[in-house]
Structures are given as C-alpha cells and as structure tokens.
Amino acid sequence: xxxxxxLQPAALAAILAVQGVAAVFFVGDALADLxxxxxAPHSVFEALVVxxxxxxxxxxxxxxxxxxxxxxxxxxxxxxxxGTLAQVIESQFTxxxxxxAERDVGFLALKGLDxxxxxxxxxxxxxxxxxxxxxxxxxxxxxxxxQFAAWFVEDLLDEGLPAPASHxxxxxxxxxxxxxxxxxxxx
Amino acid sequence: MARPVASGRRGxxxxxPDPWDPLIRITHWGIALAVVSNGLLNKPGGTVHVWIGxxxxxxxxxxxxxxxxxxxxxRFSAFPPDPRAAMSHLVDLVRxxxxxxxxxxxxxxxxxxxxxxxxxxxTVTGLIMTDGQSPxxxxxxxxxxxxxxWSMLAKSAGKEDDEGGLSEAAGExxxxxxxxxxxxxxxxxxxxxxxxxxLRRNLVRPxxxxxxxxx
Numbered sequence: 001x002x003x004x005x006x007l008q009p010a011a012l013a014a015i016l017a018v019q020g021v022a023a024v025f026f027v028g029d030a031l032a033d034l035x036x037x038x039x040a041p042h043s044v045f046e047a048l049v050v051x052x053x054x055x056x057x058x059x060x061x062x063x064x065x066x067x068x069x070x071x072x073x074x075x076x077x078x079x080x081x082x083g084t085l086a087q088v089i090e091s092q093f094t095x096x097x098x099x100x101a102e103r104d105v106g107f108l109a110l111k112g113l114d115x116x117x118x119x120x121x122x123x124x125x126x127x128x129x130x131x132x133x134x135x136x137x138x139x140x141x142x143x144x145x146x147q148f149a150a151w152f153v154e155d156l157l158d159e160g161l162p163a164p165a166s167h168x169x170x171x172x173x174x175x176x177x178x179x180x181x182x183x184x185x186x187x
Numbered sequence: 188m189a190r191p192v193a194s195g196r197r198g199x200x201x202x203x204p205d206p207w208d209p210l211i212r213i214t215h216w217g218i219a220l221a222v223v224s225n226g227l228l229n230k231p232g233g234t235v236h237v238w239i240g241x242x243x244x245x246x247x248x249x250x251x252x253x254x255x256x257x258x259x260x261x262r263f264s265a266f267p268p269d270p271r272a273a274m275s276h277l278v279d280l281v282r283x284x285x286x287x288x289x290x291x292x293x294x295x296x297x298x299x300x301x302x303x304x305x306x307x308x309x310t311v312t313g314l315i316m317t318d319g320q321s322p323x324x325x326x327x328x329x330x331x332x333x334x335x336x337w338s339m340l341a342k343s344a345g346k347e348d349d350e351g352g353l354s355e356a357a358g359e360x361x362x363x364x365x366x367x368x369x370x371x372x373x374x375x376x377x378x379x380x381x382x383x384x385x386l387r388r389n390l391v392r393p394x395x396x397x398x399x400x401x402x
Contacts, residue, residue: 009209012209013212017246017249020248020249021242024242024244024245028241028323031321032320032324061253061256072258
C-alpha cells in the first residue's frame with residue numbers, strides 16, 4: 001500500500017520534470033521567434049502555449065505537494081502505530097523474562113520468518129533457533145507459533161469491541177492474580 | 188539482527204526524510220548527470236552540450252521554485268546558509284559525533300548553495316556565449332550550414348565582433364565556474380561518504396529509492 005502510495009508522487013514529479021525541461025526549450029524557441037517577428041500571429045500563439053504550460057506545471061506542483069503531505073500524514077500514523085506495537089511487544093518480552101537472544105528470535109518470529117530464515121539471519125544452526133523458540137513459547141505460556149503471534153494481535157482486535165467475556169478469559173485471569181497486589185498491574 | 192528493534196525506536200527522531208521527495212531526487216540526479224556529461228564527456232560548445240545546458244537550467248529553476256513552495260524539508264527555510272553552524276557541524280563530524288538535522292546539515296546546506304550558485308553562473312555565461320540562442324535554433328543553423336547555406340554564419344560572426352569582449356569574459360567565467368563546480372561536486376561526494384560513516388547510515392539511499400522494501 002505504501003509502495004503504491006509512493007509511486008504516484010514519483011510519477012507526478014517525473015512528469016513535472018519533463019514538462020519543465022520542455023517548457024524551457026519552448027520558451028527559448030518562442031523568444032527567438034519573438035525577436036525575429038514580434039506580434040506575429042505565430043508569436044501570440046506561442047505565448048499562449050507558454051502560459052498554458054506554466055499553468056499546467058503550477059497545478060502539477062501543487063498536486064505533488066498535496067500528495068506528499070498526505071503521504072507524510074499516513075506515514076506518521078503508521079509509524080506511531082508500529083512504534084506503539086513494538087513497545088508493547090518489548091515490554092511483554094521483558095515481563096516474560098526473555099534473554100537478549102530470545103528477544104531477537106521472538107521479534108523475527110513475529111515478523112513471519114521461519115526457523116531456517118531466522119537461523120540464516122542470526123548465523124546459527126536451525127536446531128538452536130528451534131530450541132530458543134521452544135523456550136520462548138514456554139515462558140510465554142503458549143502452545144506454539146500461531147498462539148504466540150495471536151497473543152499480540154488479540155489485544156489489537158479486542159480494542160474498541162464490546163468484548164465478549166469468554167475471549168478475554170486468559171487475560172482477565174492473569175489480571176485477577178495481579179490485582180491482588182495493587183501497583184503491580186500487568187498492563 | 189537487532190535492526191528491526193533499532194529502526195522501530197528511531198521512529199520519532201529528527202532526521203532528513205527517507206526517501207527525499209521525488210522532485211528533489213529527480214532534479215538532484217538530473218543535474219548530477221548533466222554536470223558529469225557536460226563537464227567531462229561531451230564536446231564543449233557542441234549541440235548536445237547546449238541541449239543539456241538548457242535542460243539543466245529547467246531543473247535548477249524547478250528546484251529553486253520547489254525551495255519556496257515545496258514541503259518543509261525542501262524549502263530554503265529548512266537549511267539557511269549559516270557558516271558558523273556549518274563549522275560547528277564539521278567540528279562535530281571530525282569528533283565523530285555529527286548531529287541529525289531535519290533537512291541538509293549546515294555544512295551540506297552551504298555546499299548546496301555553492302553548487303547552485305556555480306551552476307547558475309555556468310548556465311548564464313553559457314547563455315551569453317551562445318547569444319541566448321535556443322538549442323533548437325543552433326541545431327537548425329548547423330543543419331543549414333551543413334546544407335551549404337553560409338549566410339547564418341556571417342550573421343552570427345558579425346554579432347560576435349560587437350560583443351567580443353563580453354563573450355570572451357563569459358567564456359573564461361564559464362570554464363572557471365564549471366571547474367569549480369566539478370571540484371565542489373567531488374567534495375560533496377566525499378562529504379556524503381564521511382557523514383554516512385559517522386552516522387552509520389547510508390545517506391545515498393534516501394536520495395535514490397528510500398527505504399527499499401516499502402517499509
């Protein structure tokens with residue numbers, strides 16, 4: 001989506017550049033004609049074309065500006081959402097007591113890399129990664145990769161919904177335990 | 188491997204845009220290409236040389252207009268010429284701790300203005316040298332001369348006598364400013380390399396495609 005969004009301003013800018021170069025050549029030629037024969041119908045026509053070209057470029061520049069501004073707003077919103085999610089994940093990893101290596105593996109797993117890909121990125125054997133993943137799942141108390149990923153997505157999906165009680169059962173159980181000790185909220 | 192985490196954290200930090208906006212990128216590489224080809228490759232004073240000169244005039248004009256109406260970091264107000272800030276940035280750079288800036292860093296900004304100024308001088312003197320004739324006219328003249336019509340040549344020769352001094356001075360200036368620009372361009376490239384190393388970040392990529400995988 002962002003990729004497609006970036007293509008549009010790039011195309012606009014490219015067209016603008018071509019227009020600009022063409023306009024300069026045309027203006028140069030029109031000026032030469034004007035010097036040769038001022039006020040000839042030909043010159044009047046060329047002057048009109050120059051005005052049209054410049055106007056078109058003005059509109060193009062304005063559109064480019066608008067497109068870039070819109071893109072920026074979207075990017076910021078996305079970065080904020082991403083940053084917040086990353087924070088949530090990091091604090092949860094801390095709460096689970098993951099080691100630095102496990103954190104990295106956990107992040108890569110959440111990003112959708114499979115065992116051999118993670119092993120490749122980290123430069124370790126597949127078996128090592130598999131063992132680390134198993135430890136991560138154990139610490140998080142989940143059955144496997146799908147549940148591990150769902151752990152973070154679940155919060156996002158529940159947000160703003162009139163949450164049915166059964167869905168939040170594991171979470172509220174956790175919270176119920178920590179609610180006994182005030183000031184020690186589990187987020 | 189810790190990169191995904193780091194990039195997530197850097198989200199709100201002050202840094203130049205990644206990627207730069209497309210108009211900046213197109214004019215940047217268009218001008219770079221033109222400088223290399225007109226300064227080093229093609230025949231000075233040839234038709235191609237003049238064509239490229241006119242195209243570069245358009246690119247420079249567009250970038251300058253964009254400096255007024257473009258997005259925040261493209262505007263002149265985002266990188267005012269400030270020699271003192273440039274010096275302190277260079278000092279920081281030597282110490283290996285350059286600060287991030289929202290647009291061009293102060294030293295880079297000075298370089299930008301120096302390059303634009305020398306480019307403008309080269310373009311204007313080039314126009315004076317060719318008597319302001321558009322490449323279209325020049326090409327037509329050359330075609331006419333090649334076809335055996337020497338009258339065009341006589342006309343332009345007569346003109347040159349009147350403005351011989353001016354044209355010659357323009358020629359000297361054209362060459363001097365062009366050489367200066369080539370030197371500045373080399374310093375510019377060196378500066379980008381040094382700054383990229385100091386910031387541990389590829390500064391060229393935002394000027395080409397940006398973050399690559401659309402992230």
